[in-house]
Amino acid sequence: MAVFPFILIQNKELAGNDTLIRHEQIHLKQQVEMLVIPFYVIYLINYLINLVIYRQHDKAYREIIFEREAYANEQNGDYLSQRPVWSFMKYV
Numbered sequence: 001m002a003v004f005p006f007i008l009i010q011n012k013e014l015a016g017n018d019t020l021i022r023h024e025q026i027h028l029k030q031q032v033e034m035l036v037i038p039f040y041v042i043y044l045i046n047y048l049i050n051l052v053i054y055r056q057h058d059k060a061y062r063e064i065i066f067e068r069e070a071y072a073n074e075q076n077g078d079y080l081s082q083r084p085v086w087s088f089m090k091y092v
């Protein structure tokens with residue numbers, strides 16, 4: 001998980017997982033662009049709205065705009081260097 005300015009991982013082996021690390025780096029960029037605290041507020045509100053809509057934790061989590069961007073681009077090795085600012089807005 002990404003908690004600005006850190007990426008927290010469960011064990012050392014995961015540090016070599018490029019997809020996971022890129023996913024969390026995307027979240028770090030989102031957090032900087034949202035000035036950190038508002039990121040967490042909107043993340044939580046988006047999750048709660050999704051939970052009302054979908055009534056399912058996994059679906060509510062995956063449909064959070066920040067997660068949608070991260071999952072859509074976590075396997076693209078060029079994404080972070082080419083990503084325009086506020087790219088998560090494409091996933092609203």
Ligand SMILES: [Zn+2]
Pocket residue numbers: 023027066067070
């Ligand atoms: Zn994520």
